[in-house]
Amino acid sequence: MPEYVAFWGCYIPARMPNIEAASRKVFEVLGVSIEELEGASCCPEPVISKLVARKLWTALAARNIALAEAKGKDIMTLCNGCYETLFEVNHMLKEDAELRNEVNQVLSGIGKKVEGKIEVKHVVEVLGEDIGIEKLKEYVKRPLRSLNVAVHYGCHLFRSAKPDDEDVWKKPRLLEELIRVTEANLVEYGVERLCCGYPARQANVEFSLKNRLHVKLKNMRESNADCIVLACPACYIQFELGQTELRRYVKETFRIPVLHIMELLALSFGISPDEIGIKLHRIPVKNVLEKVKI
Amino acid sequence: MTQMVLVYNPWRCTGCTSCMIACSYKHYGVLDYNLSNIKISFAEELKRFEAVYCHHCEEPICATVCPVSAIVKDEDTGIVTIDVMKCIGCQLCNVMCPLSVPWFNEALRVSIKCDLCDGDPECVKFCSSRALRFVPREEATALLKEIYKE
Numbered sequence: 001m002p003e004y005v006a007f008w009g010c011y012i013p014a015r016m017p018n019i020e021a022a023s024r025k026v027f028e029v030l031g032v033s034i035e036e037l038e039g040a041s042c043c044p045e046p047v048i049s050k051l052v053a054r055k056l057w058t059a060l061a062a063r064n065i066a067l068a069e070a071k072g073k074d075i076m077t078l079c080n081g082c083y084e085t086l087f088e089v090n091h092m093l094k095e096d097a098e099l100r101n102e103v104n105q106v107l108s109g110i111g112k113k114v115e116g117k118i119e120v121k122h123v124v125e126v127l128g129e130d131i132g133i134e135k136l137k138e139y140v141k142r143p144l145r146s147l148n149v150a151v152h153y154g155c156h157l158f159r160s161a162k163p164d165d166e167d168v169w170k171k172p173r174l175l176e177e178l179i180r181v182t183e184a185n186l187v188e189y190g191v192e193r194l195c196c197g198y199p200a201r202q203a204n205v206e207f208s209l210k211n212r213l214h215v216k217l218k219n220m221r222e223s224n225a226d227c228i229v230l231a232c233p234a235c236y237i238q239f240e241l242g243q244t245e246l247r248r249y250v251k252e253t254f255r256i257p258v259l260h261i262m263e264l265l266a267l268s269f270g271i272s273p274d275e276i277g278i279k280l281h282r283i284p285v286k287n288v289l290e291k292v293k294i
Numbered sequence: 295m296t297q298m299v300l301v302y303n304p305w306r307c308t309g310c311t312s313c314m315i316a317c318s319y320k321h322y323g324v325l326d327y328n329l330s331n332i333k334i335s336f337a338e339e340l341k342r343f344e345a346v347y348c349h350h351c352e353e354p355i356c357a358t359v360c361p362v363s364a365i366v367k368d369e370d371t372g373i374v375t376i377d378v379m380k381c382i383g384c385q386l387c388n389v390m391c392p393l394s395v396p397w398f399n400e401a402l403r404v405s406i407k408c409d410l411c412d413g414d415p416e417c418v419k420f421c422s423s424r425a426l427r428f429v430p431r432e433e434a435t436a437l438l439k440e441i442y443k444e
Contacts, residue, residue, distance in 0.1 A: 047312050047420065051319050084422060155310040158423035168306065168424050190341050193423075195310040203315050203325040212309065215338055 002130050003033040004076035004121070005068045007086065010042050011233035012078060018277035019233060022266040023078055023123070025276055029139055029269050030131060035071060040064050043077075043085040045234075046156060047199050050085070061089035062103045065120070066112040074119045076126050078262065080156035080232035086120040091161055122157065123262065124231055128174035136181045141270030143183035144292045149264070150187055150225035150256075151176055152216070152239070154232040155195050175231050178261055182268035189223035191216055198238040210249050213242045217254045227257040227288050229264050236260060240282045257285040267294065297372030299350050300332075300408075300415060301434035303441055306425035307343040309336045313417035313426055317408075320416040331395075331408040332417055332426075345426075348395045348408035350374045352431075356387035356396055356407070371413055372431065378404045 012019050027034050041060055044050075050057045065086060068075045075090075077083040093100045094116035104113050127136060153172040160167035179186050197212030216239075220228060228239055239258040247253060258281070266276050273294060278285055314330035322329045332347040350367070354374045357365040364380035365387060367373070376387070376396065381404040387396040388405055396407040408415075410428075418428045429437070 155308040163424040
């Protein structure tokens with residue numbers, strides 16, 4: 001089985017230990033070795049950090065990549081934002097020798113160096129490609145057949161090396177495949193591609209909640225979704241906390257549970273909800289557990 | 295010199311508005327949709343995206359109608375720019391542009407439009423889904439024909 005260094009990012013360890021617990025359990029079951037990236041910093045996040053301090057964004061990401069290179073293992077992220085930053089900087093450092101030299105001059109001050117030897121992968125690639133969809137099906141002990149799932153891809157999941165459709169849509173399609181592994185019913189709600197509104201919060205919170213989150217939630221509810229499944233903790237926080245915040249702007253009340261793909265997989269693998277901290281959800285997932293008879 | 299332009303694919307856009315945030319920060323140092331030179335809109339009923347952005351026309355009507363020749367097309371790069379020191383704020387360009395791209399900046403009292411960030415557009419760098427691309431004009435024309443063939 002392949003080995004990876006896990007890049008947990010900021011949100012998962014600090015605010016969503018349930019995602020971390022579910023991921024560790026799933027990889028334990030799969031026999032995938034996960035190594036820690038001691039000393040890792042924020043990725044940093046791929047919109048505002050990149051916009052206001054491009055060199056700092058590049059150097060910090062390069063430092064994280066250098067830490068993984070020292071271990072000789074590929075990076076696996078469980079966050080779309082971390083994926084975009086680390087993937088993009090890793091790609092730039094491999095392609096641009098001048099940039100690599102410039103970054104290495106900065107990193108030499110702390111005794112680090114990047115050589116462009118490793119890959120950055122999103123967890124959906126690790127599961128869907130390195131392990132494989134067919135192999136994953138062998139581990140499903142508790143099929144989630146009666147569960148209606150609305151998928152949310154998250155914008156940064158589209159980040160790719162090439163601009164062709166195949167590359168751009170690869171990871172979103174893998175996320176759908178992973179949901180199908182659990183035998184849950186993937187509902188169509190028409191605005192799957194639409195952003196959750198998380199990045200828009202930086203410019204206009206009302207727009208973010210009313211023009212993005214609300215639109216998604218209305219369509220998800222109309223499709224009879226029991227829960228939302230995604231692969232990004234930033235989208236997760238927007239959906240979980242946003243449903244409460246939205247009450248400031250609209251009269252409707254939404255309480256649709258939100259699950260990270262690793263939590264959905266953990267439940268389908270027969271792992272106990274208590275073992276993965278399912279009670280830590282801000283929007284209870286009780287209806288989800290009842291529907292799949294856990 | 296190959297002239298490069300922006301091209302937008304509504305079937306790729308996620309509506310994250312990072313392009314608008316990047317544009318306003320690049321030009322004004324703030325995160326303000328009202329100051330962006332590219333506008334992304336989402337029609338909820340149709341579930342469709344669209345963008346309004348400058349195509350840096352081969353024969354820009356904005357430049358033709360400008361009474362003080364404040365709008366110039368660089369024949370090498372193809373970039374159409376407004377010289378804000380010359381602009382008198384008549385807004386004729388805003389009205390005449392078929393896409394209403396130039397907009398009136400109330401604070402500066404002049405018309406403003408995309409300058410392609412002098413050939414290195416910031417918006418493109420923030421588009422995760424590659425809905426926005428910076429390509430040669432011929433490629434952009436072919437892509438647009440394909441996108442709107444219906």
